[in-house]
Amino acid sequence: MPFLYSFPRYLSAKKTVDDRALNAHVWETLHQQMPEQPRILEIGAGIGTMVERLVEQRFISSASYTAIDSQVENIHTAQQRLAHLPESINLTLEAIDLFDFIQREHTKQQWDVLIAHAFLDLMDIPATLPPLFSLLKPGGLFYFSINFDGVTTLEPAIDPALDAQIEQLYHQTMDERVTEGQPSGDSRSGRHLFAHLREAGAQILAAGSSDWVVFAGEEGYPADEKYFLQFIMETMHRALAKNPALDEGLFSDWVAKRKAQIETGELVYIAHQLDFVGHAPD
Numbered sequence: 001m002p003f004l005y006s007f008p009r010y011l012s013a014k015k016t017v018d019d020r021a022l023n024a025h026v027w028e029t030l031h032q033q034m035p036e037q038p039r040i041l042e043i044g045a046g047i048g049t050m051v052e053r054l055v056e057q058r059f060i061s062s063a064s065y066t067a068i069d070s071q072v073e074n075i076h077t078a079q080q081r082l083a084h085l086p087e088s089i090n091l092t093l094e095a096i097d098l099f100d101f102i103q104r105e106h107t108k109q110q111w112d113v114l115i116a117h118a119f120l121d122l123m124d125i126p127a128t129l130p131p132l133f134s135l136l137k138p139g140g141l142f143y144f145s146i147n148f149d150g151v152t153t154l155e156p157a158i159d160p161a162l163d164a165q166i167e168q169l170y171h172q173t174m175d176e177r178v179t180e181g182q183p184s185g186d187s188r189s190g191r192h193l194f195a196h197l198r199e200a201g202a203q204i205l206a207a208g209s210s211d212w213v214v215f216a217g218e219e220g221y222p223a224d225e226k227y228f229l230q231f232i233m234e235t236m237h238r239a240l241a242k243n244p245a246l247d248e249g250l251f252s253d254w255v256a257k258r259k260a261q262i263e264t265g266e267l268v269y270i271a272h273q274l275d276f277v278g279h280a281p282d
């Protein structure tokens, strides 16, 4: 099944959705705790929308910022997109897998701040947190935002029973995801992070919800958010296309109806997520 959508464009379209979603209390706590001239590491940074946001909102004016992502296409897009950051932001972009990066860097460098935005819910979190914290100075600051937490709502209903079954099966694909032989996902990552962070010896300073809420106003969906919704719908379609628990005909009819709702601006999409800020173990 060819995937016709561009991932960098999806990440760009996601920026305005994230801007509205980020938990204001957690975001303000990050601002208050941000050290002077920080050395920041962002993992799974995509096309660089978070460093843009931190500069735009004057959270950082002078910083060293390392952003890594495993997809070369994302890093190329980030290089173009971030070409005009102020010179006082010393930016390093690298296309590298997180675990290769950890292996290379954990005995060499330590950062003041670690950012993972819309990323940790793709990982085996309990196994990933200890090596991640080894990249931070003892007691360093972490900001883990947009961690999916078990609710995908699509309105208006098409068939409430089928809608509920599709939501449940979609979340199950997250719970059963395996990447390179390792479990890599949890549809309730947000709520589970409270315990996982405690077990890893971290201190949570603030936590709160950061739900995506996407709806069309009189002018349609804002910015490029129609594309964002089309991408999400195609992702659900691909995740469940061969699922034996779903009748193929009923499911493709459901997808066609959801896509039509996006075209008319009828579709409302809500995803429940949680943000965290805190200190790594001392």
Ligand SMILES: C[S@@+](CC[C@H](N)C(=O)[O-])C[C@H]1O[C@@H](n2cnc3c(N)ncnc32)[C@H](O)[C@@H]1O
Residues within 6 Å of the ligand: 011, 014, 043, 044, 045, 046, 047, 048, 049, 068, 069, 070, 071, 074, 096, 097, 098, 099, 116, 117, 118, 119, 122
């Ligand atoms: C949902 S996207 C979020 C990107 C970005 N943080 C944003 O919100 O715009 C997750 C990103 O993690 C990257 N990624 C996934 N697994 C990775 C790994 N093992 N190492 C590095 N990056 C990874 C993907 O390439 C993707 O860009």
